[in-house]
Amino acid sequence: MRGVVMYAPGDVRVVEREDPQIIDPTDAVIRITATCICGSDLWPYRGVEPVDHTLMGHEYVGIVEEIGADVATLKVGDFVVGSFCISDNTCPICRDGYQSRCVHGSFVAGAIGTQAEKARIPYADGTLVATPGQPDEDLIPSLLAASDVLGTGWFAAIAAAAGPGKTVAVVGDGAVGLMGVLAAKQLGAERIIAMSRHADRQTLAREFGATDIVETRGDDGIAAIKDLTDGLGAHSVIEAVGTRESMMQAIGSTRPGGHIGFVGVAHDVALPLDNVFFAEVHLLGGPAPVRRFLPELIDLIWNRKIDPGKVFDQVLPLDQAAEGYRSMDERKAIKTLLTL
Numbered sequence: 001m002r003g004v005v006m007y008a009p010g011d012v013r014v015v016e017r018e019d020p021q022i023i024d025p026t027d028a029v030i031r032i033t034a035t036c037i038c039g040s041d042l043w044p045y046r047g048v049e050p051v052d053h054t055l056m057g058h059e060y061v062g063i064v065e066e067i068g069a070d071v072a073t074l075k076v077g078d079f080v081v082g083s084f085c086i087s088d089n090t091c092p093i094c095r096d097g098y099q100s101r102c103v104h105g106s107f108v109a110g111a112i113g114t115q116a117e118k119a120r121i122p123y124a125d126g127t128l129v130a131t132p133g134q135p136d137e138d139l140i141p142s143l144l145a146a147s148d149v150l151g152t153g154w155f156a157a158i159a160a161a162a163g164p165g166k167t168v169a170v171v172g173d174g175a176v177g178l179m180g181v182l183a184a185k186q187l188g189a190e191r192i193i194a195m196s197r198h199a200d201r202q203t204l205a206r207e208f209g210a211t212d213i214v215e216t217r218g219d220d221g222i223a224a225i226k227d228l229t230d231g232l233g234a235h236s237v238i239e240a241v242g243t244r245e246s247m248m249q250a251i252g253s254t255r256p257g258g259h260i261g262f263v264g265v266a267h268d269v270a271l272p273l274d275n276v277f278f279a280e281v282h283l284l285g286g287p288a289p290v291r292r293f294l295p296e297l298i299d300l301i302w303n304r305k306i307d308p309g310k311v312f313d314q315v316l317p318l319d320q321a322a323e324g325y326r327s328m329d330e331r332k333a334i335k336t337l338l339t340l
C-alpha cells in the first residue's frame with residue numbers, strides 16, 4: 001500500500017509500505033477513506049520534534065476490511081471513525097473518560113501512520129466507532145474532523161466548562177481553536193470571543209459561532225478580553241496553541257474561579273508558577289480523550305447539527321501529501337484533507 005513517510009524535517013514522501021495485517025485478536029484492519037494533515041504534524045516537519053523515516057498521520061475514517069476473533073462491536077464493511085489515541089475503553093482510566101491515557105493506550109502517530117491506504121487498529125472495539133450506515137460523501141470531512149480536531153476542540157471546551165451563560169475566549173485560530181469555537185457554541189455558551197489576526201479564519205470563526213473577535217495578543221489581548229467582560233476576564237478559556245505566550249494569554253484572560261482547557265501540544269514550555277498560583281483558575285489539558293466524545297459527535301454530524309468539515313480548506317490526493325504539508329507550514333491552508 002501507499003503511505004506517507006517523513007524521512008527528515010521538510011522531507012515528506014509517499015512510498016510503498018507493507019500492507020497491515022491482523023496480529024492480535026482485538027485488531028481491525030481498515031481501508032482508509034480519508035485522512036488529513038494535523039498542525040502537530042508540522043512540529044517534526046519544522047524539526048522541533050525528532051523525525052526519522054516516521055510513519056505520518058493519526059486522523060482517519062475508513063471501512064473495516066478485516067477483524068480479529070475478539071472484535072465484538074464492529075463488522076467487515078462498517079464505516080468507522082477512530083480516535084488518534086488507541087484505547088481499550090474498558091480500563092479504570094478509560095471508564096473515567098480519559099481514553100487518551102488508557103493503560104493499554106498508544107498513539108496512532110508514528111506507530112501506525114494513517115496517511116496511508118490502510119491501517120491496523122489495535123483494540124478496535126475501544127478505539128473505533130461505527131457510523132449508523134455508509135455516510136453521504138459530503139459528511140466525510142466532518143466525520144474525519146471528529147477523529148482529532150473536533151474531538152480536541154470539544155474536549156477543550158468541556159475542560160474550560162463552556163456552557164449556557166458563559167463567556168468563552170479561544171486562544172489560537174488554527175483548526176483546533178476553530179473547533180473549540182464550534183464546540184462552545186454547541187454547548188450553549190452565551191458569548192464566544194475568538195482571538196485571531198487572520199481575516200479568513202475570523203470569517204470561519206464567526207460561521208462556527210464566534211460573537212466577538214480580538215486581534216491583539218499578549219498583554220493587549222488580555223486587556224481586550226477584560227474590556228469585553230467588565231474587567232473580570234472570561235469564564236472559560238480554550239488554549240489551542242501550546243506556547244508559553246499562548247498559555248500566559250489564556251491564564252491572563254481567565255477570571256478567578258474560571259476554567260482553562262489547554263490542548264495545544266507543549267514543547268519545553270515553562271510557566272511562572274507565581275502567576276499561575278495567583279490566577280486562581282482551574283486547569284485541565286492534555287491529549288484529548290476523543291473516544292469519549294465520538295458517539296455524540298458522530299450523532300451530531302450524522303443529523304447535520306454541526307458542520308466541522310468546513311475547517312478543511314484544501315483537498316489533495318494522498319500522492320500530493322508533500323504539497324499539503326508545505327501549504328499548512330506556510331499557513332496557506334488551515335487544514336488539508338487527503339483523499340484516497
Ligand SMILES: [Zn+2]
Pocket residue numbers: 087088089090091092093094095099101102103104105
Ligand atoms: Zn483503557
